[in-house]
Amino acid sequence: MSSGVHWVVCWPKENTSHALLSLTTTTTTTFLPRNGSPFRRSKMYSSSSFPSSSSSKLKLRLSTSLSTGALAYSGTVATPARSSEEKVYEVVLKQAALVREHRNIYDNNNNNITQNQNDSTALDFNPTITDGTTNWDLLNDAYFRCGEVCAEYAKTFYLGTLLMTPERRKAVWAIYVWCRRTDELVDGPNAPHITPKALDRWEQRLTDLFEGRPFDMYDAALSHTVSKYPVDIQPFRDMIEGMRLDLRKPRYKNFDELYLYCYYVAGTVGLMSVPVMGIAPESKASTESVYNAALALGIANQLTNILRDVGEEASPMQYKINVPISDFSSWAGKPLSNAASFGAKLDINARRGRIYLPQDELAQAGLSDEDIFRGKVTDKWRSFMKGQIKRARMFFDEAEKGVAELNSASRWPVWASLLLYRKILDSIEANDYDNFTKRAYVGKAKKFLSLPVAYARAVMRPSQAA
Numbered sequence: 001m002s003s004g005v006h007w008v009v010c011w012p013k014e015n016t017s018h019a020l021l022s023l024t025t026t027t028t029t030t031f032l033p034r035n036g037s038p039f040r041r042s043k044m045y046s047s048s049s050f051p052s053s054s055s056s057k058l059k060l061r062l063s064t065s066l067s068t069g070a071l072a073y074s075g076t077v078a079t080p081a082r083s084s085e086e087k088v089y090e091v092v093l094k095q096a097a098l099v100r101e102h103r104n105i106y107d108n109n110n111n112n113i114t115q116n117q118n119d120s121t122a123l124d125f126n127p128t129i130t131d132g133t134t135n136w137d138l139l140n141d142a143y144f145r146c147g148e149v150c151a152e153y154a155k156t157f158y159l160g161t162l163l164m165t166p167e168r169r170k171a172v173w174a175i176y177v178w179c180r181r182t183d184e185l186v187d188g189p190n191a192p193h194i195t196p197k198a199l200d201r202w203e204q205r206l207t208d209l210f211e212g213r214p215f216d217m218y219d220a221a222l223s224h225t226v227s228k229y230p231v232d233i234q235p236f237r238d239m240i241e242g243m244r245l246d247l248r249k250p251r252y253k254n255f256d257e258l259y260l261y262c263y264y265v266a267g268t269v270g271l272m273s274v275p276v277m278g279i280a281p282e283s284k285a286s287t288e289s290v291y292n293a294a295l296a297l298g299i300a301n302q303l304t305n306i307l308r309d310v311g312e313e314a315s316p317m318q319y320k321i322n323v324p325i326s327d328f329s330s331w332a333g334k335p336l337s338n339a340a341s342f343g344a345k346l347d348i349n350a351r352r353g354r355i356y357l358p359q360d361e362l363a364q365a366g367l368s369d370e371d372i373f374r375g376k377v378t379d380k381w382r383s384f385m386k387g388q389i390k391r392a393r394m395f396f397d398e399a400e401k402g403v404a405e406l407n408s409a410s411r412w413p414v415w416a417s418l419l420l421y422r423k424i425l426d427s428i429e430a431n432d433y434d435n436f437t438k439r440a441y442v443g444k445a446k447k448f449l450s451l452p453v454a455y456a457r458a459v460m461r462p463s464q465a466a
């Protein structure tokens with residue numbers, strides 16, 4: 001993918017309403033390119049943090065905004081004098097409006113709402129379309145490669161996607177790969193080479209792919225996906241903004257700042273995914289409330305990730321790259337150094353020193369950065385962590401309300417990922433809040449057992465509440 005080939009592919013635009021639309025651990029994973037031998041690369045685990053609003057506040061704001069219709073999207077996330085939650089909520093409303101519009105068009109075209117009662121309608125598209133300008137073999141190949149990356153990086157999640165309809169599954173893979181590549185820019189082995197300019201180039205590539213000019217085959221898969229589903233570019237741009245924050249911001253003053261960061265790097269994933277996973281045709285929930293739940297799940301996951309990785313993020317980072325990573329060597333459109341591209345053994349030892357926990361809450365608990373660097377579990381730390389875990393669980397609770405509203409085939413993987421990620425919080429507790437020297441994880445047996453639980457929840461029908 002580093003060849004600089006710029007793909008020019010034209011997708012038939014079906015949806016005209018679409019606004020064109022750490023301190024690191026060094027686990028090693030095997031990436032399996034389709035055509036070649038597997039090679040090993042290191043995966044850096046990232047972390048991040050969360051917001052201070054309560055779920056009841058979220059609900060209140062939702063009902064207020066919906067009854068007055070007062071909150072219209074203003075086109076930017078960065079307006080001063082509003083809370084992060086309010087800014088993010090504007091994005092939620094915009095995304096929900098796009099999907100609502102898409103569903104209305106579908107319903108009008110079919111002129112019969114009962115046709116919308118099975119899962120292969122609303123947000124699905126016809127995979128058998130062909131036209132003179134698109135090379136469908138190449139496209140299928142591109143999606144296949146996305147599936148391989150997904151299988152390699154997120155095995156359980158990949159298995160979950162196999163339960164989705166083939167078209168949705170491919171679209172989720174394409175989104176996954178773009179998110180993963182974006183994250184790897186600042187958290188992967190090439191992170192020391194990534195500058196704000198590189199992120200600007202990555203954002204330009206994003207614009208290009210949304211306009212039908214993908215740069216490589218992974219981009220081509222996403223380009224096709226966003227031409228078929230009512231996916232907006234804003235959450236993608238916002239994720240890149242989150243990576244910019246990661247480059248320049250080592251501390252978060254309060255939960256409001258953390259919330260915005262969590263939205264950027266993870267809440268956005270929820271917003272990107274809903275249009276593809278689809279809302280159940282029989283759901284009576286408002287589109288906004290489903291998006292709100294998706295946002296909450298992203299934030300809950302990210303908060304959990306941050307709590308799990310406190311020690312890793314604060315301790316010295318080690319990059320051990322001893323294998324070729326050429327496939328990733330120009331991810332931001334700029335060739336990286338030879339050492340990084342060709343995997344000369346590279347050990348970088350520098351304190352990453354990131355603390356994503358809200359500084360004001362740490363101070364209130366009588367804790368300082370030094371306490372975190374020291375990494376000693378004290379009563380103060382336990383009590384602080386209890387509050388943080390409680391908050392993360394509130395976001396999971398908020399998210400749960402929306403899962404039942406998703407299309408039936410999408411519910412199982414989402415339930416599975418929700419239940420599994422939430423269990424990481426239980427594991428932190430079981431480790432007596434030692435997230436400095438122990439990595440909270442969910443064992444294979446627990447993972448396996450949560451699948452039938454997730455399935456049982458997934459077969460429940462969407463709420464009939466208006």
Ligand SMILES: CC(C)=CCC/C(C)=C/CC/C(C)=C/CC/C(C)=C/[C@@H]1[C@@H](COP(=O)(O)OP(=O)(O)O)[C@]1(C)CC/C=C(\C)CC/C=C(\C)CCC=C(C)C
Binds near residue numbers: 180265269270274293
């Ligand atoms: C079905 C499903 C879960 C779909 C989402 C698939 C998708 C596109 C995932 C992309 C994830 C990704 C690579 C994000 C980049 C930024 C990042 C790294 C965020 C952290 C994820 C976990 O990271 P990591 O792989 O490093 O973690 P481990 O170390 O391996 O544990 C995050 C913590 C965020 C992930 C956020 C989500 C998966 C959002 C989930 C929300 C939805 C799918 C919406 C569901 C809808 C409703 C209505 C609830």
